[in-house]
Amino acid sequence: MQRRCDRNRKRSKRRGIYCPVHGCYLDSVSQKYPLFADRPEQLQQRGIGRHSALILLATKTAVSLEGEWLEAFWCEQCRETKWYHVRCRIGKDTPQKVRTYQVSVAPPELWKQATGVIHLSNPSVSEFTRRHARMVSYQSSKDFKIVNY
Numbered sequence: 134m135q136r137r138c139d140r141n142r143k144r145s146k147r148r149g150i151y152c153p154v155h156g157c158y159l160d161s162v163s164q165k166y167p168l169f170a171d172r173p174e175q176l177q178q179r180g181i182g183r184h185s186a187l188i189l190l191a192t193k194t195a196v197s198l199e200g201e202w203l204e205a206f207w208c209e210q211c212r213e214t215k216w217y218h219v220r221c222r223i224g225k226d227t228p229q230k231v232r233t234y235q236v237s238v239a240p241p242e243l244w245k246q247a248t249g250v251i252h253l254s255n256p257s258v259s260e261f262t263r264r265h266a267r268m269v270s271y272q273s274s275k276d277f278k279i280v281n282y
Contacts, residue, residue, distance in 0.1 A: 150219065150234045155210035159236070162214055163205035166247040169195040175246065203239050203247050218243055 150159045170176050176186035176196065189196055200221040207214050216239040224231040 148234065149232070150206065150236055152206075152208045152210060153236055153238075155208065157208065157210050159206035159208055159217075161204055162207050163216075165219075166203040168198040168201045168203065168218075168243070168246045170198055170246065171195040198246075203243065206236075 147158075148161075150161075151157060152159055170179075171190070171194065173183060173186035173190055175198075176189065177183055179198065181189070200223075202219055203216055204219055205214050205216050217236040218239045220235040222233050222235070224233065
């Protein structure tokens with residue numbers, strides 16, 4: 134007869150992401166923002182040779198960085214939310230393919246490499262336009278008043 138704990142092994146486990154300061158578990162409070170590289174130096178920092186990086190970027194405009202993203206986490210000890218650069222490594226030596234996560238505070242220049250982020254660098258864009266660019270629902274028309282004559 135199979136024991137009860139053996140039947141629930143397929144249930145997903147909690148990601149092992151811990152606070153670099155306190156070592157306590159971090160709770161995610163945002164979506165993941167995947168990173169990409171659009172310059173050869175960014176690929177070279179990740180172990181790809183200069184020639185290979187140049188060829189990759191010549192064939193593609195940007196290269197997705199597998200296993201790297203930006204995400205906001207809440208730390209119970211710090212009592213604050215911080216944005217972290219997360220790197221996920223999958224161990225190939227073990228049959229379970231154990232994932233290890235390395236987190237560091239996200240530097241501002243890393244946001245330029247994130248996908249799905251609205252860049253606020255253009256001062257001519259109004260807050261109204263930014264807000265409506267983020268909306269994906271039918272209720273976005275509520276900001277417009279219909280005038281009947």
